[in-house]
Amino acid sequence: MTEARADFDEAQGTLVVSGAWHAGAASVLPALGGKTVRAIDGAGITQLDTNGAWLLLSAARPRANDPMPELQAFQPQHLAILELVNRHSAASAAQPEHRRENVLAMTGRGAQVMAEHALGLLDFVGRLSIELWVLLGKPGGWRWREFAAQVRAVFVGAIPIVSAMLFLLGVVFAYLLGDQAQQYGANIFVVDGLLLAILREISPVIVAVLVAGRTGAAITAQLGTMKVTEEIDAITTLGLSPLAVLVIPRMLALLIAMPLLVFIGDIAGIAGGMLVAQQQLDISYSMFMDRMADVILLKTLVVGLGKAPVFAMFIALIACRMGLSVTRDARSVGANTTSTVVQSLIAIIILNAIFAVTFVRLDI
Known part of the structure; x- marks a missing residue:
């Protein structure tokens, strides 16, 4: 194998190269010192790979905006390699540099993303409402097995x-x-505060957060994976609606499961408080139950249970929409799953704040 050589003809502005050009040939390139290379003579080249081609082009064009030198006497296969490397180098150089955004630009971009999410959710709600209206006229179209599984x-x-x-x-x-x-x-009043906090606020919010992180993320991941593997396209090809087959059963399951989970959470929270009251405050179980029967109001229980379907509806809408919005790559599945959890948590906090202010104003 002939060793690589390179000489620069200053009179002609030609870089004359010969031998085998690969990554190890970088040391034989002459120091051009800013001289313009008008042409590269490759008549003596015996071997050339992409590394060698890149070395030659980089020596002749140290800056991306420098003119392309004339390629003289290259063999066709070597010329093809040089042209390939030149195209990819030009494409890489054409990529714009990443500029750091200022606070105002980041705020505007964030507002734009939020607006796009809101509009997308409204569009999804509209299409889902139409699908529900169609299903009401065709009871046989309901997917009861899928609903039971969910x-x-x-x-x-x-x-x-x-x-x-x-x-x-x-x-x-x-x-x-x-x-x-x-x-x-005021030991006995611990029962009052515990019941009010658990039934109205803690149980509905914590259950909604757990469902958003557990079920909401799972729904997005399931639907996103089905989108990537083209299972949703197959459902559409069969003449079925993905909304009827996949979305509505999951939404109804969440609407039914959330109030039940909140009720179970109420019982568990009260049981935990009852245990501490007996151990720390010397409030017996019977005294705790008597006090609970005296102070608990039906509206306190109904307020907490009434929040659950609203939380469930928003979690289901966000999770299903983000799952169906996945593009055909695995990275999008992960990004949309994370976005589902974040959007759901924000929605839960905002809705709970609206409920709190509204109930206080209505004296409920």
């Missing part, structure tokens, strides 16, 4: 984590509240 996945699978989480929160809340109440001899 209820089992959403409700039964979430019972252990909901019970454990609300039980521990009931323990913590009762302990902190009881520690303060003991200083004023």
Whole structure:
């Protein structure tokens, strides 16, 4: 194999190269010192790979905007390699440099993304409403088996984590509240505060957060994977509606499961508080139950349970829409799944704040 050589003819502005050109030939390139290379003579080249081609072109064109030198006496296969490397180098150089955005630009971009999400959600709600109207006229189109499977996945699978989480929160809340109440001899009023907090706020919000992170993310990942593997296209090809087959059963399952999970969370939270009240405050179980029967109001329970379907509706809409919005790559599945959790948490917090202000104004 002939060693690579390179000489620069200053009179002609020609870089004369010969031998085998590969990555190890960089040391034989002459120091051009800013001289213009008008042509490259490759008559003596015996071997050339993409590394060697890049070395030659980089020596002749140190800057991307320098003119392309004339390629003289190259063999056809070597000329093809040089042209290939030149095209890819030009494409890489043409990519714009990333510029750091200022605060105003980032704020505007964030507002644009939020507006796009809101418009996309409204569009999805409109198409889903039309599909529901069609299904109401065709009872045979309901997917009851899929609905039952989703209820089992959403409700039964979430019972252990909901019970454990609300039980521990009931323990913590009762302990902190009881520690303060003991200083004023108001131990029995811990029951009042515990019931109000668990039934109205803690249980509905915590259950919604758990469902958003567990079920909402799972729905987006499932639908997104089906989109990537073209299963949704297959459903459409069969003349079926993806909304009727995939979205509506999941939405109905969440609407039914969420109030039940909140109710289970209420019981678990009260049980945790009852345990702490007996151990820390010397409030027996019977005294706790008597006090609970005296102070609990039906509206307190209904308010908490009434929030659940609203939270469930928004979680289902966001999760299903983001799942169906996945593009055909695995990275999009992960990004949309993360976006589902974030959007759901924001929606839960905003909706809970609206409920709180509204109920106070209505004296509920």
